Amino acid sequence: MVVVTILMALMHPRPEKAFVVKPELMNQLKLYEAPPKPTQWGSPSDWMNWWPGFNIIIFIGIAIWLIWHFSTKGVELTLNVINFAFLGLGILFHWRPWSFLKATEDAGKAVWGIVIQFPFYAGIFGLFRFTELSVAFTNAFVAISTPQTFPLWIYWYGGLLNYLIPSGGGEWAVVAPYIVPAAKKLGVGMGTTIVTFAWSDMMTDMIQPFWAIAMLAVAKLHFRDIMGWLLMVFFVYWIITSLAFLFFIPNW
Secondary structure, eight states: OHHHHHHHHHHOOOGGGOOOOOGGGGGOOOOOOOOOOOSSOSSHHHHHHHOTHHHHHHHHHHHHHHHHHHHHHOSOOOHHHHHHHHHHHHHHHHOSHHHHHHHHHHHHGGGHHHHHHHHHHHHHHHHHHSSTHHHHHHHHHHHHOOTTTHHHHHHHHHHHHHHHOOOHHHHHHHHHHHHHHHHHHHTOOHHHHHHHHHHHHHHTGGGOGGGGHHHHHHHTOOTHHHHHHHHHHHHHHHHHHHHHHHHTOOOO
């Protein structure tokens, strides 16, 4: 923490180059502006913004689950089922990703990204909770790890997964079914395992846009505007903490 604090102090720009959020911007949230349809695809993201296939694939998946739900449980309408159904209809009727994103950002303002991401985190959790993936991951971690290297592998893996599931509780719900059994098989204590996971959950927070969604909307910035600064801090932090988890963390 001392090294990172000093690094961030050294990185702080001079006052004339610092970006200061104007008070009047606090009452204005940047709304999503649909990109104009390009005459040619300049990058893969341009193509993905306009390809309706993503919307169709997601809707088909939601529709299959709804059919299974009602065919096995009858007309069981819960808040989750209703929200899931409307999510699928919204994705389908907007047809293209950029249209759906515009509508959700206009409606949700600074929290729209959070609202949209969490249903998909629940889906990822379900893949591990209700399939054999957790068993496969448990065996994989046991195969590549020793009691000494297990914390380091968990630290790296948790940091990578945190970039996809930036919710600490949601990530733990996904990884616990196979990390805990793997730790027990290797003789690694639960204290060590949980502390390692907690640190891994924080490792990639600085390069994950989830925490900055509201701030960037108020400041009218894009995540790429601050990514370079965050990467410098991340790499220094990652090297120091990786060495610590490999050589200095006790087994308890």
